[in-house]
Amino acid sequence: MKAVRVHAYQEPPRYESVPEPALQGPWDVIVDIGAAGLCRTDLHIIEGQWEPIQHPRLPYTLGHENAGWVREVGSAVTTVAPGDAVILHPLTSCGLCPPCRVGEDSHCENASFPGINADGGMAERMRTNARAIVPLGEGLEPRDVAALADAGLTAYHAVRKAAARLVPGTHAVVIGAGGLGHIGVQALTAITAARITVVDRSEEALALARKLGAHHTVLAGDDETTVREALDITGGGAHVAFDFVGEQGAELLAPRMIRGRGQHYVIGYGGEVRLPTIEIISREIDVIGNLVGTYQDLVELMALTADGRVRLHTQTYPLEAAGDAMADLAAGRIRGRGILIP
Template sequence: MKAARLHEFGGDFVVEEVPTPEPGAGEVRVRVGGSGACHSDLHVRAGEIPVHLPALLGHENAGWVDAIGPGAEGFEIGEPVVVFGGWGCGRCRVCLGGQEQLCDTMRWGGIGPDGGYADYMVVPSTRHLLAAGDLDPALAAPLTDAALTPYSAVKKALPRLVPGTTAVLVGAGGLGQYGLQFLKLLSPATVVVVDSSADKRRLALELGADQVVDPADADAMEQIKAASHGEGAAVALDFVGADATMRLGASSLGPQGLFVLVGLAGGSFPFSFFSLPVQATLTSSSWGSRNELEEVLAMARTGRLVSTIERYPLGEINDVFARLAAGQVQGRAVLIP
């Protein structure tokens, strides 16, 4: 089969022929119909997330069941599926509680185990597959991370977002655009989107943002505070995670506000009693559960979610990642084998 593999950290992907994998006991082979190009893979390519080389990445995947190993049940050959990427042990307290993506031994399908930047991928259990129904696999693939991750983050914030409150969303890229939609669909809060890109601010308004702010504006914080009528935000979600965005998000909070870090840019900021509004809460959010992915898929099937994607053949993967690194992708780039 054709696969795009990383042979050295910092290098380009190599599109090459490799043996087509065969499913073992309990496993399923999926013919990939779309695999989302994620910023996490930029960190893998840079060597910041350890994987064995050569690495076959791609953790946002959808396609069709192609072959079924002995003992694998629940799906038929040819059935359209999406792949849940958090492959836990299935036996520990966390997994049995429905949070396999938080398992101590969790393997990310496509970050370690071979992923979807290929014609085919093998999934270790049918419990990691969900029925895609009539969803286009290119549109369904990003739902497994680019939509699931912000959905889980927003759900953590919902108890704080009562009528009259304000949510600040920092970073309107692939994940932030879904996060904005979930905030508008699920909460009564006023949503302020902060992004340095004029194109992304424009798209945020189209997706329902109540206000957009350019962080380069000298009065950016004053604009954010004004949107909350001077009270500060009840919730700030940072989909970038750089030093500056974390400071901005935390500074926008009001008393007892919640800051949710989602972005992986590696930033930090000092934490002390006086560095945050009184009784503010800081947390992070990583991916989401299989049950939450079911909820995301249900919303997508009803047409309530707008997925902004750019489709590319797998052979253009290096051009895609160059555009991704430069911040030139609108929404999510999806690679089609």
């Protein structure tokens, strides 16, 4: 079969032939990939940012946002059958460690992370396990939901954590309305009562945010002007700011856009959050990290998607054009999410 593989950092991945995956255990599931999402994390992997954290053995196949159809199941699997349409939770978790026991799949002590430290779904087929499988409801197609497996899940996870805080009369600021942020706006609209202000450098992205439910938008430019405008709109600062960019200076804006006792949710990454400790304690602000999401988060997100309350905006590419797709993503030419179709 064909796959997109990383052989060395700082080099473009290769589209090449590799052996097909096979069942190795009773809980394994082989999936025919219908679509694989393209994420900025894939660019960071190629840069080598994940090597100190995950230590993948090169070469391996990219792709951590995957959906498709079950091809083959292990002897213990009863929850899905060949032919079922499914989306895959990004991690294959064990179900036995303390984090798994309380439903925190993304912190499983024995997990593998296909596409990041093991072979992923930028391929015709991949192996996962039964705990990662979420069946798709009627009317949902793999190509329409694949990127929700990580981008959507991560955005929803952050909003879900903050939802209890975002009662009527509160304000949320969303920094970045691209592949992650446009899903975050929809999640905020679906499960919170907050007024939503979106900050982005792109007029096109802001126009999309307004269509998806944003109440206010700010065209980012000079930092001082951008912060002042956000503070004016929110009446002195957001109760929660969601940073879906996390680099190129965006990570420095969110702490300035929240009010006292506000919360800064870090979702995008690549930069550095810099805050004087006196500011943290005097304002009693929180900086909160977000890693993917739980299995239950993905189930809830699929329910919202089936109801038409969350929808991905995508640009599709054939699998063999993965290099072109990554170049478009790096250059900011993709609105929404890039999707690779084997």
